[in-house]
Amino acid sequence: MTIRLTALIKKKEGMTSEEFTEYWSTNHGKIFTSLKAVKENVVKYNQFHVLPKVTEEFAALGMPMAPYDGAAEFWCEKKEDILALFGDEEYRKNAVPDEHNFLDRSAVQILVGEEQLKYQKA
Template sequence: MFKVIALLTRKPGLTRDEFVDYYENNHAPLITETFPQIIEYRRNFPDLTQVLRTGDTPDPQFDVITEMWFSDKSGYEDMLATHAQPEVGNRIRADESNFLDQTRIIQFVVDEREFPRS
């Protein structure tokens, strides 16, 4: 499996509830319809009322950790090629402008490892 993570920040002026609602009811369905290459798609919304931190550790600078799995690297590259098509990329960016601070999108490939349990 090939995994990608995105750290996304809500658009100024949106509450957390508005952000989550828009992502779950508008953007997530758009992504799953547009990119069949994504075989698993999770959105993790931090609950900062239940956080472990030390000292003056600041709040994170994002509102959701999005995880996307692909069958392999070529599936990810195919998704990127689909996104690069102007009609697709423009549609995604237009939807993102409704709820994301697009200047703060961070997406990266991860080397996911699991500790074996006995």
């Protein structure tokens, strides 16, 4: 069974959406994916970037929009792998300090579970 952790995140105050997307995608992405703990424990890592203009269009239709700027998604084979990743000293030394450059760590919300795919277009 694959375990998925999704971290809902907000950009750092004072950052534009463009600055947030660029920094997270380029700078932090390189730091995070270079970590030994990532290579040993993570099956898949995805960044989900919210599209502000599209979000505004949906909000204008009366749809309730979540107050987040993105989601970091991590797939691991078992929960111990996720715990090993986030407990890793190199992660805490390199990735966590960099997170302060682009996101509000106090606003992060975590979901942990498993996927149950019900439909996929062939």
